[in-house]
Amino acid sequence: MTAESSREFDVIVIGAGAVGENVADRVVRGGLTAVVIEAELVGGECSYWACIPSKALLRPGSALHAAQLVPGAAEAVTETLDASAALKHRDWFTARWQDHSQVKWLEDTGIELIRGRGRITGPREVQVDGLDGNSYALKATHAVVVATGSTPTIPDIDGLKDVPYWTTRGATSARTIPERFMVVGGGVAGVELAQAFARLGADVALVARGRLLSTFPPEAAKLVAAGLRADGVDLRLNADMHRVEKNDDGSLTVTLGDGKTLTADKLLVASGRHPALANLGLENVGVEAQNDKPLRLTTDSTGLVEGAASDGTSGLWLYAAGDAAGKALLTHQGKYEARATGDAIVARAAGKIHGAPQPWSPVVQTANEHAIPSVVFTDPEVASVGPTLEQALIRGINATSVELPINVSGSQLLSSGYKGWAQLVVDEDRKVILGATFAGPGVAELLHAATIAIVGEIPLERLWHAVPSFPTLSEVWLRLLEKYGL
Numbered sequence: 001m002t003a004e005s006s007r008e009f010d011v012i013v014i015g016a017g018a019v020g021e022n023v024a025d026r027v028v029r030g031g032l033t034a035v036v037i038e039a040e041l042v043g044g045e046c047s048y049w050a051c052i053p054s055k056a057l058l059r060p061g062s063a064l065h066a067a068q069l070v071p072g073a074a075e076a077v078t079e080t081l082d083a084s085a086a087l088k089h090r091d092w093f094t095a096r097w098q099d100h101s102q103v104k105w106l107e108d109t110g111i112e113l114i115r116g117r118g119r120i121t122g123p124r125e126v127q128v129d130g131l132d133g134n135s136y137a138l139k140a141t142h143a144v145v146v147a148t149g150s151t152p153t154i155p156d157i158d159g160l161k162d163v164p165y166w167t168t169r170g171a172t173s174a175r176t177i178p179e180r181f182m183v184v185g186g187g188v189a190g191v192e193l194a195q196a197f198a199r200l201g202a203d204v205a206l207v208a209r210g211r212l213l214s215t216f217p218p219e220a221a222k223l224v225a226a227g228l229r230a231d232g233v234d235l236r237l238n239a240d241m242h243r244v245e246k247n248d249d250g251s252l253t254v255t256l257g258d259g260k261t262l263t264a265d266k267l268l269v270a271s272g273r274h275p276a277l278a279n280l281g282l283e284n285v286g287v288e289a290q291n292d293k294p295l296r297l298t299t300d301s302t303g304l305v306e307g308a309a310s311d312g313t314s315g316l317w318l319y320a321a322g323d324a325a326g327k328a329l330l331t332h333q334g335k336y337e338a339r340a341t342g343d344a345i346v347a348r349a350a351g352k353i354h355g356a357p358q359p360w361s362p363v364v365q366t367a368n369e370h371a372i373p374s375v376v377f378t379d380p381e382v383a384s385v386g387p388t389l390e391q392a393l394i395r396g397i398n399a400t401s402v403e404l405p406i407n408v409s410g411s412q413l414l415s416s417g418y419k420g421w422a423q424l425v426v427d428e429d430r431k432v433i434l435g436a437t438f439a440g441p442g443v444a445e446l447l448h449a450a451t452i453a454i455v456g457e458i459p460l461e462r463l464w465h466a467v468p469s470f471p472t473l474s475e476v477w478l479r480l481l482e483k484y485g486l
C-alpha cells in the first residue's frame, strides 16, 4: 500500500452488487453523498455469474422445447441447440465480464466508486485496500451498509478439497460444454444448471440428498424432476455423495453412499450459499459469531444490524441488505431491502423516524414477512410466493389450500400435452390468499398477480371480479377460485 487518503461520505456501502447499487441510489436520490466499495465487478454476482448468465443458458432450450410442443411449429425444428451460439449469447448478456456500463451508471447517478476490499475498523469507519495500491480511511456521517453478498457453502465430502470442481461461477461462465457433467445439490441452482447443460449437449447426473427443490411443494418438484428426466438427466435422489477422486485422464469418479459410482468430466457443487461476512471487521464493532456458530447478522425491518457498537453519537449506523443480511437470497428481494434501507437512512438523517416505523411504510421491508416471490427457471418453471400450506399451518394460521392441474384453453394453446399444477393457500379467518405456487411451462409471469393479491390483502370475494382474459394461462385463477367454492 502506498498513499493513505482520508475521506468522509454520508453513507459508505460495502459491495456494489445489485443490492449495494440500489442502496446507494436511494441515498443519493435522498440528497446524501454515497461511496460504494467493490472488490470485483460492479454489478456483483447476479449480472456476471448467477441470475443473468444462468437464465441466458436456459432460454435457448426452453424456446426450442416450446416450439417442439406446438404441432406445425414442431415440424420446423430440424436441428438441435447450437451450444456455441448459446455461450456467445451468454457472453453478450454478461458484457464479457466487463463492468463499464455499470460503472458509468454509478457516475451518472452521482455515486462514488472505490475499487478495493473494504473492512470495518470502528463505528462508522471503513478501511479500503484499494486495487490501485492506495489505502483509503473512510468515515461515514450517517451509515455503513454491508451489501457483500454470499459465498458458496462447500460440503465436507471425502476427497473434494483435493479435486478441481466448479461452483456456480464456473458453470455460469463455462467456455465449453463438458461431455459428462455432474451436479451435487438439488436446490434451485442445481436443477437450473443441470437442465441448461443437459439441453446444451452434456450427459448430466444430479445427486441430491433428498428430493429436488425441498422448499417448494412436492407436486411442483415432481414436474421439474419429470422435465429433467425427459432431458436425459440421471437423477440420483435421496443419495449421498460419499467420496470423490480424480482419475488419470482428469475425469472425476464419485462414489455414492450406496457404493455406486458415477464418472464426470466436470463437477458442479451447488449445495447452498451463506452470507459473505468473513474478514469484514465486524468484530471491531462488537458483531461476532456466537457459540462457534457461523456469523449471521440480525437486522430489523429497516436493515439495521443489531448489536453494533456506537461511537457515542448514535447507535443507528450499521445496516445490511441483500444476501449479506441472509433473509432471502434473491436479487429482487435484495433490491427491495435496498430501497427500504436506503430510504430509512435518508429519513433517519433528516430526523424523520422516531421509534419503530409502521409496517408497509416505504422504509420497512414488510413483504419479507408475507410475500417473497421466487421463480425456478427450469422447463417446466416453478413460481411461488408466500408460505406453503405446511409453513402457514406451522405459523399457527387457520389455513387451507386448493390445488389442481393446470388445464385451460391457454395452456392447451401453449403446448400440446401441457402439464402443470397450481395451488392457492388461503387464510380462512381473513378470507385472503396467503400463498400461491404455479408449476408448468410459462408460469413465471402468473406470479406477480398472486404477489399483488397477497400484498394487497384482496378479499377472495373481490378477487372473484378479477376476470382473466380468454384464452390465457391466467384462467387457472378462475378455476382455482371456482374449486375453492366461489
Ligand SMILES: Cc1cc2nc3c(=O)[nH]c(=O)nc-3n(C[C@H](O)[C@H](O)[C@H](O)COP(=O)(O)OP(=O)(O)OC[C@H]3O[C@@H](n4cnc5c(N)ncnc54)[C@H](O)[C@@H]3O)c2cc1C
Binding pocket: 014, 015, 016, 017, 018, 019, 020, 037, 038, 039, 040, 041, 042, 043, 044, 045, 046, 047, 049, 050, 051, 052, 054, 055, 116, 117, 118, 119, 147, 148, 149, 150, 168, 172, 189, 276, 279, 280, 321, 322, 323, 324, 328, 329, 330, 331, 332, 333, 334, 377
Ligand atoms: C447460479 C445462481 C443463479 C441465481 N439466479 C437468480 C435469479 O434468477 N433470480 C434471483 O432473484 N436471484 C438469483 N440468484 C441469487 C442472486 O444472485 C443473489 O441474491 C444476488 O446476487 C444478491 O445480490 P447482492 O448485491 O446481495 O450480492 P452480490 O451480487 O454477491 O454482490 C456483493 C458484492 O460485494 C462485493 N464484496 C464482497 N465483500 C466485499 C468487501 N469486503 N469489499 C468490497 N466489496 C466486497 C462482491 O465482490 C460483490 O460484487 C442466483 C444465484 C446463483 C448462485
Ligand SMILES: NC(=O)c1ccc[n+]([C@@H]2O[C@H](COP(=O)([O-])OP(=O)(O)OC[C@H]3O[C@@H](n4cnc5c(N)ncnc54)[C@H](O)[C@@H]3O)[C@@H](O)[C@H]2O)c1
Binding pocket: 155, 156, 184, 185, 186, 187, 188, 189, 190, 192, 207, 208, 209, 210, 213, 214, 241, 270, 271, 272, 273, 328, 329, 330, 374, 375, 376, 377
Ligand atoms: N431462480 C432463482 O431465483 C435462483 C437460481 C439459483 C440460485 N438462487 C439462489 O441462490 C441460492 C443458492 O442456490 P443453491 O441451489 O446453491 O442453494 P439451495 O439452498 O436452494 O439448495 C442447496 C441444495 O444443496 C443440498 N445440499 C446441501 N448440502 C449438501 C451436501 N452435503 N450434499 C448434497 N447436497 C447438499 C441441499 O439439500 C439443497 O437441496 C439460493 O438460496 C437461491 O435463492 C436463486
